[in-house]
Amino acid sequence: MRYIARKLGLFVLTLWAAITLNFLLPRLMPGSPTDAAIAKLSQNGPVTAATRAAIEAQLGVPGGNLWDQYVNYLHQVVTLDFGVSYTFYPQSVSELIGQAFPYTVLLVGLVTVVAFVLGTLIGVFAAWRRNTWADALPTLSGSFLSTFPYFWTALLLLFFLGYVLHWFPTSGAYGPTASPAFSWDFTVDALYHALLPALTILLTSLGGWILGMRNAMIGTLGDDYVTFAQANGLKGGTVAIKYAARNAILPNLTGFGLALGGVVGGSILVEQVFGYPGIGYLLFNSVIGQDYPLMQALFLMITVSVLVANFIVDILYGVLDPRTRR
Amino acid sequence: MRMHQQPAPRAAQSNTAHPERAKRHRRFNRFTAFAAASAAALLALTACSIKITSQPDPSIPKDTMLLAADKGTPMMEKNFNPYLSNKRVAASYIYEPLLVTNALDGKQTPWLASGYTLPNASTIDYTIRSGVKWSDGQPFTASDVKFTFDLLKKYPTLDIKGAWQHIDSMQVEDRGASGQHLVVKLKGADAPAQSIISLTLIVPEHLWKDQPNPDTWRNPDPVGTGPYTLGNFAAQQYTMNKNQDYWQADKIQVNHLVLPASTSQLDVVTKGFDWAYAYMSNVQGTWEAANPGNKYWFPPGGVISLVPNLSKAPFSDLKVRQGISLALDRDKIAGVATENYMQAAGQTGLLLPNQQDQLDPSIADQGIVKQNTKAALEAFAQAGYTQQDGKLVNAAGKQLSFAITTANGYTDWLRAVQEVRKQLAALGIQVDIKQPQPAGYQQAIQNGDFEVAMGGMGGGDLFQAFNNLLSSEFYAPVGKQAAANFQRFKDPAVDVLLDDYKKTTDPKQQTQLNYKLQQAVYTQLPVIGMYYGGLWGLYNTSKFTGWPDANNPYAPPQTYDSTPLLVFTHLKLVGADAQAGNAAAKEG
Numbered sequence: 001m002r003y004i005a006r007k008l009g010l011f012v013l014t015l016w017a018a019i020t021l022n023f024l025l026p027r028l029m030p031g032s033p034t035d036a037a038i039a040k041l042s043q044n045g046p047v048t049a050a051t052r053a054a055i056e057a058q059l060g061v062p063g064g065n066l067w068d069q070y071v072n073y074l075h076q077v078v079t080l081d082f083g084v085s086y087t088f089y090p091q092s093v094s095e096l097i098g099q100a101f102p103y104t105v106l107l108v109g110l111v112t113v114v115a116f117v118l119g120t121l122i123g124v125f126a127a128w129r130r131n132t133w134a135d136a137l138p139t140l141s142g143s144f145l146s147t148f149p150y151f152w153t154a155l156l157l158l159f160f161l162g163y164v165l166h167w168f169p170t171s172g173a174y175g176p177t178a179s180p181a182f183s184w185d186f187t188v189d190a191l192y193h194a195l196l197p198a199l200t201i202l203l204t205s206l207g208g209w210i211l212g213m214r215n216a217m218i219g220t221l222g223d224d225y226v227t228f229a230q231a232n233g234l235k236g237g238t239v240a241i242k243y244a245a246r247n248a249i250l251p252n253l254t255g256f257g258l259a260l261g262g263v264v265g266g267s268i269l270v271e272q273v274f275g276y277p278g279i280g281y282l283l284f285n286s287v288i289g290q291d292y293p294l295m296q297a298l299f300l301m302i303t304v305s306v307l308v309a310n311f312i313v314d315i316l317y318g319v320l321d322p323r324t325r326r
Numbered sequence: 327m328r329m330h331q332q333p334a335p336r337a338a339q340s341n342t343a344h345p346e347r348a349k350r351h352r353r354f355n356r357f358t359a360f361a362a363a364s365a366a367a368l369l370a371l372t373a374c375s376i377k378i379t380s381q382p383d384p385s386i387p388k389d390t391m392l393l394a395a396d397k398g399t400p401m402m403e404k405n406f407n408p409y410l411s412n413k414r415v416a417a418s419y420i421y422e423p424l425l426v427t428n429a430l431d432g433k434q435t436p437w438l439a440s441g442y443t444l445p446n447a448s449t450i451d452y453t454i455r456s457g458v459k460w461s462d463g464q465p466f467t468a469s470d471v472k473f474t475f476d477l478l479k480k481y482p483t484l485d486i487k488g489a490w491q492h493i494d495s496m497q498v499e500d501r502g503a504s505g506q507h508l509v510v511k512l513k514g515a516d517a518p519a520q521s522i523i524s525l526t527l528i529v530p531e532h533l534w535k536d537q538p539n540p541d542t543w544r545n546p547d548p549v550g551t552g553p554y555t556l557g558n559f560a561a562q563q564y565t566m567n568k569n570q571d572y573w574q575a576d577k578i579q580v581n582h583l584v585l586p587a588s589t590s591q592l593d594v595v596t597k598g599f600d601w602a603y604a605y606m607s608n609v610q611g612t613w614e615a616a617n618p619g620n621k622y623w624f625p626p627g628g629v630i631s632l633v634p635n636l637s638k639a640p641f642s643d644l645k646v647r648q649g650i651s652l653a654l655d656r657d658k659i660a661g662v663a664t665e666n667y668m669q670a671a672g673q674t675g676l677l678l679p680n681q682q683d684q685l686d687p688s689i690a691d692q693g694i695v696k697q698n699t700k701a702a703l704e705a706f707a708q709a710g711y712t713q714q715d716g717k718l719v720n721a722a723g724k725q726l727s728f729a730i731t732t733a734n735g736y737t738d739w740l741r742a743v744q745e746v747r748k749q750l751a752a753l754g755i756q757v758d759i760k761q762p763q764p765a766g767y768q769q770a771i772q773n774g775d776f777e778v779a780m781g782g783m784g785g786g787d788l789f790q791a792f793n794n795l796l797s798s799e800f801y802a803p804v805g806k807q808a809a810a811n812f813q814r815f816k817d818p819a820v821d822v823l824l825d826d827y828k829k830t831t832d833p834k835q836q837t838q839l840n841y842k843l844q845q846a847v848y849t850q851l852p853v854i855g856m857y858y859g860g861l862w863g864l865y866n867t868s869k870f871t872g873w874p875d876a877n878n879p880y881a882p883p884q885t886y887d888s889t890p891l892l893v894f895t896h897l898k899l900v901g902a903d904a905q906a907g908n909a910a911a912k913e914g
Contacts (some may be wrong), residue, residue, distance in 0.1 A: 031765025035772070037411060039733065039764035042782075048522075048790075049800065049809030050488020055411055057483035058541070089412050090542040091403055099401065163592055166381070170593060172400065176563035176586050275400040275590065277561075285399050290765050 003318050011311045018303040023073050025299075026292050027066070033059055033086040037292040059086050068111030073296065082297040088287030093297045097280060101309030103173050107194050108267045109260070111201045116256045118202075119209020120249065127217035127248075128240045138210055145300060151269035154200040158273060161196060168196045172274030197274045201267065207260075212255060216248035250320060254313050260307030265302035337572075380617040382598025388869055389899060390582040394594050394602035395885035396477040398587030401561040406528045406548035407540070408434045409484035415886050416566055416585060418527065419894070420461075420550035424452055424471070425524035426891055429882050430625055430680040431787045434521070435892060436473070437446045438528055438551065439508075444831040447515040450523065453505040458573045459742060462549045468506035470499040472656045473531035481541045489526050492519035513549060515829040518789040525888070553578045553894050562587045572634075576897040594864065602624040602864040605738075607665065609864070614680035619868030623875045623883050625680065626858030629671040630663070630742065633781040633853045637804050640726070645709035647851040651695050652702035653753050654746065660857030663742035668858045673851070674785045675791060677858065677913060680879055684788060686828060686841035689848055693855075695897070702753065718754035727756035733767035739780045742856060773811040783853055789827055789836075792843045796820050801863060816850040872896045 023269050031039075034056045041055075052281040076082050082093035119142075126135040174180070174190045220226060221244050229243045245251070268280035275281075278299065286294035341502040349412075386392055396402065405413050408421040439452040444485035458816060459464040475496060478485040492512055499507045512519055530549055537543050537677055553572050557565035566583040569575070586593075594602045595616045606613050614620050631649065634641035638720065641647060658668030672693030677686055681780075703713065707727075711718050717725045730746065732739045740761065747757035762770060771779050784791050794800065794810040801816050804809035823846070827839045847853075863883020865873045874881045874893060881892035 029765070030762055031767070031769040033765075035768035036765035039768040040766075041411070048794065050491050050517050050522075051486050052809050054409075054483050054486040058411060079647075087412070088403065089410065090405075090544065091412075145489055157369075159592075163596055171590065172587070174562070177558065177560050179560050223633070275587075277401045281400060 004315060007311060007314050007318075011307060015304065015307055018307065019074075019077060019300065020070075022296055023070055026290070026295050027069075031290060031292045033292060036288070037086070040289070049233075058089060076296075077300065085294045085295045086291040087285055087288075087294065088291075090091050093293050096294060097279070097297060097301070098103060100277055100279045100282045103276060103279060104264065104267060104271070106203060106277065107131060107198060107278060107279075108263045111198045112205070112256075112259050112263055115202050115205045116209055116252070116259065116313075118252045119206045120213045120252055121253075122206075123210045124217055124240060124245045124248075125215025126245075127214045127221060128236070130218060135214075140212060142206070142207030142210040145203050146205070146211075148204060149269075150200060150204040151273055153204050154197070154273040157196055157200055169193050173277050194276075197267075197270050197276055198268050198275075208255070209252065212252050213245075213248065216251055217244055220244040220248045250317070251317070253320075257309045257313030258306065261306035262302075264305050265298070336688070339789070349827070352734055357366045368794070371899050378801070380596055380598045381619070382617075386584065387582075388901075389580060390584060391580045391600045391870065392584050392598060393885065394586070394604065395890075396564075396585045397589055398562065400587055402544045402564070402587045403544070403561075404559050404852065404893075405544040405836055406556065407543055407545040408529065409478075409486055410544075414564070415550065416554070416556075416564070416583070417545075418552075418886065418888050419554045419566065420548045420552045420556070421527040421529060421735075421851060422550065422552050422891065423525050423527055423888050426888050427521060427525065427787060427890060428880065428892065429884075430677060431684075432521075432681070432787045432864055434524065435498075435831070437888075437891070438466070438830055439524065440505075442520065442524070444520065446518055447517040447831055448512040449720075450510040450512070450520050451526075452508040452510070453504065454508055456505050459550050459571045460532075460549050460572065460701065461555045461569050462530075462533075463571070463740070464530065465553050466528075466530075468508050469510050471528055471530045472496060472498050472623070473526045473535065474526060477529070477534065477540060478526070483541050485843045487522055487525050489523045492523060503799045517831050518787070519828075521787040521790060527888075549849065553891065554583060557582070566643070574895055579899045580897055598866075598867045601885060603758050603862055603883065604864060605860070605862045606864065609667070611654060613687055613864050617866060617868070619866040620864055621867055621873070621875075623861040623863045623865070624667045625863075625876070625879060625882065626668065626671070626677045626855035627861040627882060627884075628782040628785040628859040629675060629677070629855045630739065631781055631783050631853040631855045631856050632746070633776075633779040633813045634851075635769070635777055635804070635813060636852065637774060638777060640709065640711075640777065641728075643709045644850065645705045646711075646726075647707065647854060649702045649705035649711070650750070650755075651851055651854045652698045652705060653755075654749055654854070655697040655855065656693075656695070656856055658749070659742050659745045660842065662745045663738045663857060664860060670859045671855045671858045673848045673849045673855050675795065675855065676788075676844065677784055681788065683833075684837070684840055686844045689844060693844070693848055697749075699753065706753075712801050713754050716754050717756075725754070727758070728777040729760045729776045730759040730780065731760040731767060731770055732780040733764045734761040735764065743780060746747055746856075764908075767911075772807045772809070773810065774802070774812070774814060775808075781853065782859055785856065788840060793824055796843070796846065797824050813852050815850075817846070817850065870897045871900055872898045 003209065017263070034052065037055050038047050038052055039050065080094070085096055086092050088096055122138045126138050130137050158170060161167045162323050169192065172193055174193050175184065178186055178189055181184060211240050228238060229239050263284060264279050267278060268284050270276070271278045271280035272284055279301070282294070283298045285291070286298060398599050401458065402414065403412070405691050406417045407413055408417040421616065422438050424437060425434045425439050425442070427434050438455055438458065439457040442450055442452045445451055454468040454471060460466055468772060475489065475493065479490050482490065494511045494513045496508060496510045499509055501507055510523060528551070533549055534540060547721070551573070553569055554566040563584065563586040563903060566577050566585070568581045572578060589599070589602065594604055595612050598617065608624050608738045613622060634647055636642055651658055651673070658912050660668050660670045673695050674685065674689060674693035676693070678685065680690060706712070706718060711726050714723070719725050730743045732743050743759050747759065748755050770776050771781065796815055796817070797811060798816045798821050801810055802813035804814070808814065818842070823839055823842050827836065830836055830839070861882045861884055867873065872885055874896070880896065882888045884890070
């Protein structure tokens with residue numbers, strides 16, 4: 001119990017620090033939201049003084065001293081009301097996040113789970129059959145693919161499978177004229193559009209899980225208790241799964257917790273390349289537009305989800321491995 | 327206790343101790359080589375045979391235009407309030423202004439106003455066009471126009487063109503045979519304000535008057551006077567249909583528009599767009615090669631210039647500015663910055679050839695300053711800088727060095743700055759490059775926090791361009807925010823010229839003042855013009871003809887703001903069967 005209380009205290013402290021940093025960082029960026037809006041407009045021609053005044057009035061850029069803004073911000077955090085977005089004025093921040101969230105969670109969240117399960121299983125298999133083709137093929141191709149930056153993989157897939165071969169749609173979350181609905185047709189359409197970005201994330205993240213699991217597994221396979229189990233004549237599969245893999249999975253589990261926490265913000269470039277309307281793309285736009293309200297809400301979501309995931313892994317670790325509780 | 331897991335890092339070590347290691351290593355190597363070789367072969371093979379061609383959607387009929395104008399981010403919000411900065415681009419195909427101004431030469435076309443007169447320099451008398459209907463069938467009247475201006479006065483956040491910075495009051499006059507008039511009283515002698523006020527988009531009184539919050543209203547079901555009405559709207563694509571009651575309906579042959587949200591450059595090339603506005607690297611090899619009907623036109627839309635901070639030494643010294651100007655090879659800079667799409671620009675602020683008829687004939691070489699190293703060094707010498715060991719130094723032996731501020735991500739500007747640095751280095755001047763993010767760049771130039779910046783001048787109405795560039799009305803000391811005149815230019819004689827310009831309604835006198843303002847820019851170098859910034863028009867002639875181009879520059883090729891109205895009223899359908907389709911659509 002003391003372990004959990006200690007972890008909880010640390011969690012709250014980290015959360016406060018993150019929330020405060022989240023408030024300060026955007027304000028340290030040079031230029032105001034109005035400047036960003038004008039910079040965007042001025043690419044289409046000169047922007048007059050009148051336009052500047054109108055935009056400033058439209059955005060209602062936060063006034064008051066930093067402390068007032070901070071208090072106001074804390075109030076927003078507690079009430080989860082982040083006001084109106086600057087870049088997408090007059091849409092509200094919660095409206096925007098509500099639109100984008102399902103896409104990211106379904107796309108990145110699902111793929112992260114699949115990649116973890118698949119990668120871990122392949123890792124177990126590769127370690128068990130180490131030094132054969134069954135080991136070399138997944139290990140090598142996995143590490144090969146995971147060295148590519150994932151936007152590069154995304155661009156390659158988009159170009160060859162989308163533009164050259166015309167197998168997949170090249171952008172969007174569903175067909176141009178479809179509208180979201182709980183129907184069979186729409187689900188198929190949405191899955192079809194999600195396939196290519198999903199493949200990108202899967203290809204580039206699989207290698208990490210395979211290698212992590214394989215190496216940890218090889219470590220446990222060399223341990224005395226595994227040899228002991230084998231000497232006792234237990235079946236290979238039983239030894240691999242119940243003895244070796246069960247212990248080897250712990251570091252991978254930590255990684256999985258963090259990856260789940262990172263789902264919210266972890267797909268900026270993939271979403272950018274595929275024009276996928278998720279949180280990552282929204283985050284990108286908010287930073288470009290110096291959209292404080294939107295940026296803060298999104299960063300908060302990301303920090304909180306990473307922190308919560310971390311906290312859960314901590315607790316889980318304490319349960320799985322009593323040594324960490326000391 | 328040993329039963330518990332082993333830390334991961336040890337795993338690798340136990341592996342390397344394996345007796346089979348050497349053999350396995352060889353196998354791995356062979357495998358790696360094989361994989362690498364096959365990947366390379368695959369890439370080489372595909373690279374040779376790839377040719378991206380445009381594949382138009384066969385379901386799009388011949389009277390329908392696929393338009394890359396409204397880039398969603400990536401979803402589109404149903405916001406057709408024409409005054410909000412985040413509106414849908416097509417809001418300006420629905421709402422129309424009093425006059426449409428061609429930004430290439432500043433020429434105006436009467437639109438919802440069939441004409442105007444200036445009884446004196448502080449009064450504008452608009453004749454409101456009769457026979458115009460809103461797309462819901464209600465008649466458009468002068469009171470709609472007055473309502474619109476009153477709305478902008480009540481909600482200054484909507485007054486994005488700044489009409490009320492010039493207007494004092496207005497009234498509607500019904501003059502029987504000569505129709506309805508809107509008489510605008512200006513705050514003072516301010517004749518050129520007409521060009522700003524006329525841009526105001528007019529909205530229907532009968533629908534907007536009951537809106538409690540027009541400044542945040544998204545106007546999801548827009549009713550306007552324009553050539554198109556909203557068709558189907560989805561977050562990733564919307565369509566527009568010809569307004570059958572449009573007052574110029576006989577000129578509109580494009581019956582439908584399709585505007586998809588996600589239009590990356592690859593999409594523009596491959597999906598058979600009829601009109602797009604995008605800078606495209608190697609436009610011949612990409613856009614033109616993709617489809618035989620694909621054409622492009624990149625007319626000048628402004629002059630990309632070096633903006634020296636005149637309130638800081640040594641740029642306050644005209645001789646230094648002359649030295650820099652003479653040191654530059656503008657053809658080279660234009661070529662490097664724009665892949666040779668754009669030309670070197672003159673030092674008058676005019677866009678040539680479009681504004682040729684307004685150019686002061688007494689200015690040599692149409693205002694183009696040729697590179698002249700000898701003259702540059704003479705100018706620098708007069709400012710106290712001489713060459714010493716390949717460096718240009720002042721009397722104290724300190725090298726002339728400064729930073730040029732440009733916006734991060736504007737790659738053409740960056741290429742121009744790099745070329746400028748190279749050319750000035752040849753004279754012994756050291757140039758650093760500062761690249762803040764666009765918002766930071768904007769803040770820097772507004773607050774005067776730069777030595778030399780990249781910027782633009784010119785375009786659109788000639789007076790407004792000069793006024794924004796030169797008027798001390800916009801002057802702000804360093805550290806204070808300026809809305810225009812970022813170089814912080816101040817000259818009482820030029821202010822008098824601008825003032826005289828506001829007071830006159832006589833075209834001859836305007837021309838004379840025009841010439842004098844050009845001379846001021848030419849001789850005083852408030853900014854140093856380098857090359858034309860382009861307007862990147864991409865269009866396809868297989869379904870529609872009559873596009874603006876170099877031979878017929880009646881409109882800029884841009885898809886935003888009001889000038890697309892000029893384009894839509896000029897486009898013709900190709901082919902006889904298309905004409906039949908048009909007739910059928912009219913009946914249906």
